[in-house]
Amino acid sequence: xxxxxxxxxxxxxxxxxxxxxxxxxVGSIGERAxxxxxxxxxxxxxxDEACANVIEHAYGSDTTREVTVKATIDSDAVEIRVVDTxxxxxxxxxxxxxxxxxxxxxxxxxxxxxxxxxxxxxxxYEIVPGQKxxxxxxxxxxxx
Amino acid sequence: xxxxxxxxxxxxxxxxxxxxxxxxxVGSIGERAxxxxxxxxxxxxxxDEACANVIEHAYGSDTTREVTVKATIDSDAVEIRVVDTxxxxxxxxxxxxxxxxxxxxxxxxxxxxxxxxxxxxxxxYEIVPGQKxxxxxxxxxxxx
Amino acid sequence: xxxxxxxxxxxxxxxxxxxxxGFLDAHTAPRFEKSxxxxxxxxxxxxxxxxxxxxxxxxxxxxxxxxFVEDLRDKGGDIKICGLADEVYQVFDILGFPxxxxxxxxxxAAIDKFCEPDxxxx
Amino acid sequence: xxxxxxxxxxxxxxxxxxxxxGFLDAHTAPRFEKSxxxxxxxxxxxxxxxxxxxxxxxxxxxxxxxxFVEDLRDKGGDIKICGLADEVYQVFDILGFPxxxxxxxxxxAAIDKFCEPDxxxx
Ligand SMILES: Nc1ncnc2c1ncn2[C@@H]1O[C@H](COP(=O)(O)OP(=O)(O)O)[C@@H](O)[C@H]1O
Ligand SMILES: Nc1ncnc2c1ncn2[C@@H]1O[C@H](COP(=O)(O)OP(=O)(O)O)[C@@H](O)[C@H]1O
Numbered sequence: 001x002x003x004x005x006x007x008x009x010x011x012x013x014x015x016x017x018x019x020x021x022x023x024x025x026v027g028s029i030g031e032r033a034x035x036x037x038x039x040x041x042x043x044x045x046x047x048d049e050a051c052a053n054v055i056e057h058a059y060g061s062d063t064t065r066e067v068t069v070k071a072t073i074d075s076d077a078v079e080i081r082v083v084d085t086x087x088x089x090x091x092x093x094x095x096x097x098x099x100x101x102x103x104x105x106x107x108x109x110x111x112x113x114x115x116x117x118x119x120x121x122x123x124x125y126e127i128v129p130g131q132k133x134x135x136x137x138x139x140x141x142x143x144x
Numbered sequence: 145x146x147x148x149x150x151x152x153x154x155x156x157x158x159x160x161x162x163x164x165x166x167x168x169x170v171g172s173i174g175e176r177a178x179x180x181x182x183x184x185x186x187x188x189x190x191x192d193e194a195c196a197n198v199i200e201h202a203y204g205s206d207t208t209r210e211v212t213v214k215a216t217i218d219s220d221a222v223e224i225r226v227v228d229t230x231x232x233x234x235x236x237x238x239x240x241x242x243x244x245x246x247x248x249x250x251x252x253x254x255x256x257x258x259x260x261x262x263x264x265x266x267x268x269y270e271i272v273p274g275q276k277x278x279x280x281x282x283x284x285x286x287x288x
Numbered sequence: 289x290x291x292x293x294x295x296x297x298x299x300x301x302x303x304x305x306x307x308x309x310g311f312l313d314a315h316t317a318p319r320f321e322k323s324x325x326x327x328x329x330x331x332x333x334x335x336x337x338x339x340x341x342x343x344x345x346x347x348x349x350x351x352x353x354x355x356f357v358e359d360l361r362d363k364g365g366d367i368k369i370c371g372l373a374d375e376v377y378q379v380f381d382i383l384g385f386p387x388x389x390x391x392x393x394x395x396x397a398a399i400d401k402f403c404e405p406d407x408x409x410x
Numbered sequence: 411x412x413x414x415x416x417x418x419x420x421x422x423x424x425x426x427x428x429x430x431x432g433f434l435d436a437h438t439a440p441r442f443e444k445s446x447x448x449x450x451x452x453x454x455x456x457x458x459x460x461x462x463x464x465x466x467x468x469x470x471x472x473x474x475x476x477x478f479v480e481d482l483r484d485k486g487g488d489i490k491i492c493g494l495a496d497e498v499y500q501v502f503d504i505l506g507f508p509x510x511x512x513x514x515x516x517x518x519a520a521i522d523k524f525c526e527p528d529x530x531x532x
Contacts, residue, residue: 004208011153020413021152021172023435023466028165028290041466043499048468052436064148080238099506103480108443108473109422111505117467118504160315164291165343167313172412185344185375193344196314243384247358251323252351255383259347262382 005074013083014055018100022051022069026080029091033078033141043078043139046119049112050082050135053083056107058086075131077121077140150176152215158199158228159207166195166213173215175284177222179184187222188285190263193256194279196228202277204229214242221284232273295323296305303334303402307397321352324367328356333365336398340371345379352385353389366390368398375405411482413437417445425456425524427517431463434471443474446489450478455487462493467501475511488512490520 010025012018023044030040051067059065059105069081069101094113102110154169156162167188174184195211203209212227238257246254261267266282291382293316294309304327327335337353339345357367368397372380380398389403415438416431426449449457454532459475461467480490491514494502502513512523 006157008154008157008162009153009155011151012168013150013152016435017176017413018152018466019437020433021169023163024168024172024412025154028168032161038497038500041500042470044466045468048435050531052468052470057438098509099476099509101432103510106480108479109469111469111472115501115505156389159289160313161316164311168290180373182378188344189379192313196346197347200314210349219388243308244388247354247388250355250358252355253347255347255350259379259383259385 005051005072007070008073009072010069012067013063014065014067016055018067019048019051019055022067024070025069029073030080033073033119035078035139035141039139041135042119043080044142046081046116046137046139047080049116050080050137054084055084055113058084058088060087071093073098075141077138079136079138082135082137083131085131086133087131088127090127092123149216149218154213154215156211157207158203158209158211160196162211163192163195163199166211167192168214170215173217173222173224177217179222179285181231183283186263187224190281190283191226192228193260194224194281197256198226198228198229198230198277202232204231218235218266219285221282223280223282225281226279228277229275230277232271232277234271235269241251295320295389297323297327299332301400302332303336305336305338305398306334307341308336311344312342313344313346314348317348318353319335320349321355324352324356327361328360329365331353333360333363334402335360335365335367336395336402337369337372338371338395338398339376340394342371342373342376345376347354348387349382350380350383353385357389366402368401370394370398414459416510419445419520421454422521425452425458425521426454427458427460427476427520429460429463431465433466434464435466435468436470437495439470439474442471443477446474450482455482455485456524457487457489458524459489459491460493460497460517460520461491461495462516464493464495464498467498468528469505472502472505475507479511482493488524490514490523492516499507 008029008046012021026044026047029042055066059122072079074076096114097110121140122125124136149152152173154166155239170191171184174187198211214225214263216223240258262280265284268280292310293312296307298305303319306323309340353367360366370392392398392401412433414432415434416423418429420427423497475489492514493516514520514523
């Protein structure tokens with residue numbers, strides 16, 4: 001029944017207002033893939049973080065650009081690709097600060113990428129600055 | 145605040161299983177546009193009918209094709225375009241049977257297009273059989 | 289989940305009450321059709337569809353009512369509909385169902401309808 | 411609506427209880443930040459955030475807790491967190507919040523925490 005690969009795509013304007021639509025979309029994908037409630041929420045959070053980063057950092061909070069979320073369900077996994085045409089960045093230069101030091105510095109952020117890496121099984125960036133930046137994230141389906 | 149035109153797009157495989165995702169998508173669009181609960185449901189039903197027709201008639205229930213739903217919110221209206229690359233048809237040849245005669249003939253359908261026309265303010269088809277068929281539907285935003 | 293749908297059937301005397309829940313669309317209508325077909329196959333012609341748990345209906349769901357009602361009426365039965373939420377009722381209403389089906393507030397009113405001599409007929 | 415978010419603030423003695431409801435993400439976090447800022451500006455340093463109505467949180471929401479807690483503690487106050495649903499708690503947990511914040515089952519337990527001498531300090 002699930003041998004066939006199924007692909008889905010959502011395009012929304014780059015406003016944080018649309019993060020809820022992105023979560024609903026990704027949540028439905030997770031349900032289709034048979035993920036438990038807890039796993040569905042993890043998928044939603046990871047994609048929410050990725051898209052919030054695109055809106056804030058790649059597009060500098062310009063709400064008139066486009067965020068694309070592509071989802072593929074196959075027999076092994078759900079793959080989500082978040083695509084933007086904004087600034088881009090070099091993910092290898094981003095350090096991981098510990099929570100206690102972020103708190104001491106009164107930071108209100110710096111946890112998004114760690115959350116994505118923890119919640120998903122595979123994560124990688126393909127960056128072509130100003131042209132197309134893609135964050136591919138995979139979450140495996142459990143075999144039971 | 146709403147002077148800017150905002151566009152959204154959803155692509156899903158042509159399975160009736162995905163009608164619920166389409167409704168969720170369109171429902172969020174309706175909420176964004178400030179429609180009441182009843183108006184949101186009308187929008188959902190109209191687009192559901194259009195997409196169910198694409199799946200059943202344009203694609204002959206082949207679940208491996210793609211249904212595209214494009215939505216635009218501007219200051220006056222919400223426009224939804226349902227796009228397929230299936231068979232196509234001539235909408236002018238489709239008659240409107242009365243409910244009582246459909247019942248007498250034990251029909252389980254024949255109401256979808258009427259529902260779309262009743263629920264939306266403007267409806268028109270652009271058909272290029274086998275290439276691209278588009279059903280454009282508009283629902284006006286009330287000025288208060 | 290916004291695509292869940294269930295039907296539960298309870299038999300009371302010669303009346304079958306089908307309680308539907310969730311979303312009745314082109315995906316779930318075949319399940320509803322099967323439930324009604326089972327009652328018909330068992331010779332049960334007096335059906336109440338209790339829609340109190342129904343969140344959504346499209347024409348594929350309405351089509352199930354349309355395709356069975358005439359045969360049931362020919363055999364002295366009917367489908368009575370009850371418990372419609374406003375948003376669901378508006379879809380029945382737009383297509384003219386209230387003129388051709390008994391649509392009543394609740395299950396008891398539907399049972400009472402079966403006791404009246406004058407059922408709606410086309 | 412899956413993007414609704416509300417905060418209600420109630421003051422009990424020198425403790426302010428902020429009851430949050432709905433979805434706390436990058437879109438709604440500024441509203442949460444503003445509510446906490448209002449308490450801080452009013453000189454109120456003992457805050458309880460009651461998350462019993464919270465359906466969802468992302469790092470933007472967590473960032474609000476992070477950015478205020480150190481200043482509050484410096485001034486003898488704190489933020490206690492209560493009422494987390496399992497799905498919401500897992501996000502706090504993954505990022506190590508339970509080691510650095512008092513996270514308790516309910517509002518009463520949070521009030522009790524403020525009466526203990528040994529609040530968590532970094
Ligand atoms: N999609 C992106 N485009 C550009 N820069 C990004 C992107 N994602 C992350 N970054 C950079 O990486 C940093 C760390 O991101 P993250 O861990 O999510 O924390 P935060 O977004 O809260 O700063 C950001 O501050 C930003 O400089
Ligand atoms: N998107 C479409 N592609 C091809 N044919 C269509 C399409 N939409 C409608 N039709 C044709 O119009 C007829 C009437 O459609 P409709 O009123 O929705 O009722 P139903 O789908 O229940 O038959 C269909 O039976 C079909 O022949």
